[in-house]
Amino acid sequence: MRRLLQFLKKFRDFIIFLLLQAFVLSLFINSKNYHKAQMVNTSSGVVGWFIEKKHNITRHFHLGEANDSLAIENAELRSQLPESFYKLQDRIYYINDTLYEQQYEYIPAQVINSSDNRRNNYFTLNKGTKSGVQEGMGVITKEGIVGFVVDASPHYAIVRSVLSENINISVKLRRNNEHWPLKWNGKDNSIVQLNGVTHDIDIREGDTVVTRGNKGMFPENQTVGYVNEISLTDGKSTKNVNVKLAVDFSSVYYVYVVQNFLKEEQLTLEGDLFKPKGDE
């Protein structure tokens, strides 16, 4: 009898272990399959507060690099101003025309917490819904795309980085507009993969891979990276294509969150045509 009780006691621990394990694993699996964070993360109040305090100390360590990159970007933008062009024809004048309508606006933000060595990597930004950041917005730097927002609290936002398992951002070649979804196999945090590149497609090392602009997440033609290795596997109808990312994910600091004013219009229009599949 005593042995039986002891046995049951041991069994009780094991059952509780299995139940709790099933609970935490379901949290993890849910977080991979939905485009929305299901659990407390670094965008929530208390944790976010601590992370921001840490950021206030550590942000000064990379200030030099950050300033250099901002200065370079300023110089590039300055060179595009009307004042930096020599007027070849004096009679050119500007009128306030209605040919253009603002589609994208960029919300500047800083990365206050990040990882680049896991299977699914996330960034925490110091801007949230109060600054206009919403779930589903794309995030870019001046070098290229970084990821998209999966959760936003009033003051913080969580970004799923390109270095994630089911990232599936649609990309194309700048040269001939062939397009595929982007994948990451988790091996190297500066290399991502293109899936389903068939043999008939003209793709060369050094080609620039850019965003395609579907789903309204990113503007079209934002750099993603450069094709750096094409290999063949015997008996497979597709090529393995490795893309070197344009962004150095270990030192991302200043980022822009993309606000697309026409996104809803695009998605409603497409929603009438294509029935949504799965979690897309």
Place this chain on the structure above:
Amino acid sequence: MNNTWVKYALVFVLVVLIQGLVVNNIQLSEYVMPMVYPIMILLLPFNQNALTSMLIALVLGLCVDAFSDTFGIHASAALLIGYVRPTLLKYIQPKEGYDTSLLPTVHDMGFVWFGLYASIMLLIHHLWFFSIEVFRLDLILLILGKTFMSFVMSIGLIVLFQFIFYKPSRS
């Protein structure tokens, strides 16, 4: 008794903050991801039963998850070593049994015993953690590499942590 639990609560908060704000930022390469928070589970009293250690491990893991955006993997791995701990302690018991006035630290139990105990616990923890995280059989070498490299770093940090924050129970 009360005093001990207050001390454990303080250690808990300290461990979560150190893991979340300091150790998570040690990102030397994609293979090295040191974890110092299992020390909280390692250093529970010898006679702690599996139920309490599992619950402590679960809460600890969820807190660390909140700080590192891992959505439950830390909790899962911590839960596993919380469950394994009492059984493992039984297997590596010294001949004369455990003195319950001592703690399973380097100071109280010596380098050899602690090294064995911590290595087994941490290897189980890391292997589970990276297997769940990567979850692909064809990347088994990546999992093993991550496990081993992170393990070396973690055990170093855990020993260091004890020399900073712990004294021998009897001097």
